[in-house]
Amino acid sequence: MTKRQENAQETRRRIYTTACSLIEKKGFANVSVEDITRACGVAKGTFYVYFKRKEEIIFECCKEWFSDVDRKAREHNGTIVEKLAFYFKGFMEGVTCGGVELCRQWVREVINPADSPGEMCGGKYAYDHRHLTGFLNDAVKDGLLKKNTPVDTLVHLFMSELYGMMTCWCMSDTKFDPEEWVGRFAKLQLPTLLEPYIKTHAEAQRG
Amino acid sequence: MTKRQENAQETRRRIYTTACSLIEKKGFANVSVEDITRACGVAKGTFYVYFKRKEEIIFECCKEWFSDVDRKAREHNGTIVEKLAFYFKGFMEGVTCGGVELCRQWVREVINPADSPGEMCGGKYAYDHRHLTGFLNDAVKDGLLKKNTPVDTLVHLFMSELYGMMTCWCMSDTKFDPEEWVGRFAKLQLPTLLEPYIKTHAEAQRG
DNA sequence: TCACATCACCGACCGCAAGTCAATGACTCC
DNA sequence: GGAGTCATTGACTTGCGGTCGGTGATGTGA
Numbered sequence: 001m002t003k004r005q006e007n008a009q010e011t012r013r014r015i016y017t018t019a020c021s022l023i024e025k026k027g028f029a030n031v032s033v034e035d036i037t038r039a040c041g042v043a044k045g046t047f048y049v050y051f052k053r054k055e056e057i058i059f060e061c062c063k064e065w066f067s068d069v070d071r072k073a074r075e076h077n078g079t080i081v082e083k084l085a086f087y088f089k090g091f092m093e094g095v096t097c098g099g100v101e102l103c104r105q106w107v108r109e110v111i112n113p114a115d116s117p118g119e120m121c122g123g124k125y126a127y128d129h130r131h132l133t134g135f136l137n138d139a140v141k142d143g144l145l146k147k148n149t150p151v152d153t154l155v156h157l158f159m160s161e162l163y164g165m166m167t168c169w170c171m172s173d174t175k176f177d178p179e180e181w182v183g184r185f186a187k188l189q190l191p192t193l194l195e196p197y198i199k200t201h202a203e204a205q206r207g
Numbered sequence: 208m209t210k211r212q213e214n215a216q217e218t219r220r221r222i223y224t225t226a227c228s229l230i231e232k233k234g235f236a237n238v239s240v241e242d243i244t245r246a247c248g249v250a251k252g253t254f255y256v257y258f259k260r261k262e263e264i265i266f267e268c269c270k271e272w273f274s275d276v277d278r279k280a281r282e283h284n285g286t287i288v289e290k291l292a293f294y295f296k297g298f299m300e301g302v303t304c305g306g307v308e309l310c311r312q313w314v315r316e317v318i319n320p321a322d323s324p325g326e327m328c329g330g331k332y333a334y335d336h337r338h339l340t341g342f343l344n345d346a347v348k349d350g351l352l353k354k355n356t357p358v359d360t361l362v363h364l365f366m367s368e369l370y371g372m373m374t375c376w377c378m379s380d381t382k383f384d385p386e387e388w389v390g391r392f393a394k395l396q397l398p399t400l401l402e403p404y405i406k407t408h409a410e411a412q413r414g
Numbered sequence: 415t416c417a418c419a420t421c422a423c424c425g426a427c428c429g430c431a432a433g434t435c436a437a438t439g440a441c442t443c444c
Numbered sequence: 445g446g447a448g449t450c451a452t453t454g455a456c457t458t459g460c461g462g463t464c465g466g467t468g469a470t471g472t473g474a
Contacts, residue, residue, distance in 0.1 A: 004441055008451060029319070032431055043453040048433065104319050111374060112236070112311050156375055156383065157391075164371025167318060168363055176363065184364075189396050211470055215422060239460060250424040255462065 012050045014040045019057045024099040028058075058105045065094025070131045080144040081194060085186035087135065088162060091128070092178040095166055104170040107163070128162075129155060149197040157193065161185060219257045221247045226264045231306040235265075265312045272301025277338045287351040288401060292393035294342065295369060298335070299385040302373055311377040314370070335369075336362060356404040364400065368392060 001009075018040035022031045033054050037044050051057055073087035095103050136151045165185075169176050208216075225247035229238045240261050244251050258264055280294035302310050343358045372392075376383050 002442070004449090004451070007441090011451080027319075033433085034431075044432090045434080045454065046452055049451070054432070107318055107374075108315050111314055111378060112234075156379070160368075160371035160375040160388075162371070163374035164367035164369070167314075167370035167374065168367040171318060172363070181367075188399050192395050192399055209471070211420090211422070214470090218422080240462085241460080251461090252425065252463080253423055256422070261461065 011042060011046065015042065015047055015050060016057065016060055020061065020098060020102065023057075023105070024101045027101055028105045055105070055109050058102060058109050061098035061102050061106075065090070065097065066128070066131075069094060070135065073135065074138070080139050080198060081186060081190050083139075083144075084158070084190060084194075085182060087132070088158070088182045088185070089179060091162055092165060092169075092182060096169060096178055100170050103166060107166050107170060129159060132158060143199060145194075146197045146199055146203070154193070154197075161189075218249060218253065222249065222254055222257060223264065223267055227268065227305060227309065230264075230312070231308045234308055235312045262312070262316050265309060265316050268305035268309050269301045269313060272297070272304065273335070276301060277342065280342065281345070287346050287405060288393065288397050290346075290351075291365070291397060291401075292389060294339070295365070295389045295392070296386060298369055299372060299376075299389060303376060303385055307377050310373060314373050314377065336366060339365060350406060352401075353404045353406055353410070361400070361404075368396075 015036065019031070019036045022036055022039060033047050034044050037047050047054075051060075069087060069090035072090060073083055076083050076086045078086070095106060098106075132155045133151060136145065136149070136154060139145045140147060140149050140151065165178060165181050168181075169178055222243065226238070226243045229243055229246060240254050241251050244254050254261075258267075276294060276297035279297060280290055283290050283293045285293070302313060305313075339362045340358060343352065343356070343361060346352045347354060347356050347358065372385060372388050375388075376385055
């Protein structure tokens with residue numbers, strides 16, 4: 001890596017971390033792009049070299065996490081219920097690790113991207129839907145779930161849970177522990193929802 | 208009512224309906240206040256006579272609905288599970304009756320009000336929390352639920368469900384039926400969650 | 415009927431912030 | 445060391461939310 005590339009990476013990194021701390025302190029809407037660039041000693045234009053829109057900084061945080069959640073959950077040993085619980089736990093960690101303000105803005109952006117309000121398909125948020133769908137489809141293929149499992153319905157249902165958790169987490173003024181939440185969901189609700197579609201041992205044997 | 212008051216009411220109504228249809232067509236972010244006022248033949252300033260902020264138009268839609276949901280659910284005959292299912296159904300109707308774009312913006316506004324980002328307590332969204340809390344507290348008082356019911360946790364949990372449902376509904380490109388959703392939740396999950404706190408007939412007799 | 419008060423309505427104006435772009439000069443590489 | 449690249453700059457454009465002093469239609473009291 002050349003010195004020039006190193007400097008660029010460092011600049012990008014500096015903008016990102018400065019933005020995160022400012023946003024967490026003052027709230028996304030109260031931080032302008034100029035606030036960010038001034039605070040880390042670069043010009044406004046530099047921001048737009050690295051980020052297309054102000055909002056794009058939001059996705060930076062969770063990006064790496066997400067790409068890992070899927071893979072780790074597949075490799076996680078256990079029943080389908082345990083795998084899913086693990087998936088949800090990882091997802092929530094990814095979304096919440098940047099703090100309340102970032103999570104809040106992530107949800108906002110995901111629900112309604114500022115650059116293409118109303119756009120439904122293929123947006124960034126679809127990422128998780130697609131991955132969760134693939135995850136469940138594979139579970140069917142691998143014989144963990146029955147062939148008649150309504151994958152799309154379940155995906156919607158699970159995403160609904162995740163969005164609900166996120167929303168509550170980033171709105172809550174009282175202590176709200178995502179891990180405890182996921183735990184309760186996995187223990188009480190997940191089995192009820194999946195029960196009709198989980199193969200018994202005998203069924204699994206028959207294939 | 209004088210003619211002047213009638214005109215004013217009519218103007219307000221016109222602004223509101225025009226706004227709704229424009230927002231539903233083009234998306235909230237793509238509709239400026241001037242778009243709205245131009246489309247219904249009034250000046251920009253007039254908008255601000257009736258609405259404090261652009262975003263305030265969002266709450267207009269669901270306002271009446273919400274004020275009714277609580278009352279109706281209390282009067283609704285049935286078990287606590289049935290009452291809650293009724294409550295959720297009314298809530299979702301109120302939120303969804305204005306169309307996808309309005310619901311989308313409602314969720315955004317509720318998560319992070321544009322006029323006071325990060326404000327937690329006493330905001331408009333707290334409305335539902337408070338009412339749901341009161342609803343469950345009364346259920347405890349009336350002997351429908353046990354004394355040790357963790358009302359706050361349940362409220363969070365239920366609001367989480369509602370936010371999840373809303374989010375999915377206004378993001379979904381496929382058919383998503385809130386009523387079916389509430390139905391499933393009420394049938395599969397609600398009983399599991401409430402079961403430890405529902406008084407048996409014998410317990411209820413004892414008081 | 416008239417004159418004064420009220421207030422819904424108007425639209426030019428302000429401030430601010432997102433995003434652009436042509437110029438600059440530090441760095442790279444032959 | 446010189447030509448070319450590209451990260452960086454910051455003045456500028458654009459557009460929108462929100463304000464405010466003025467105006468005339470409507471209401472009111474004598």
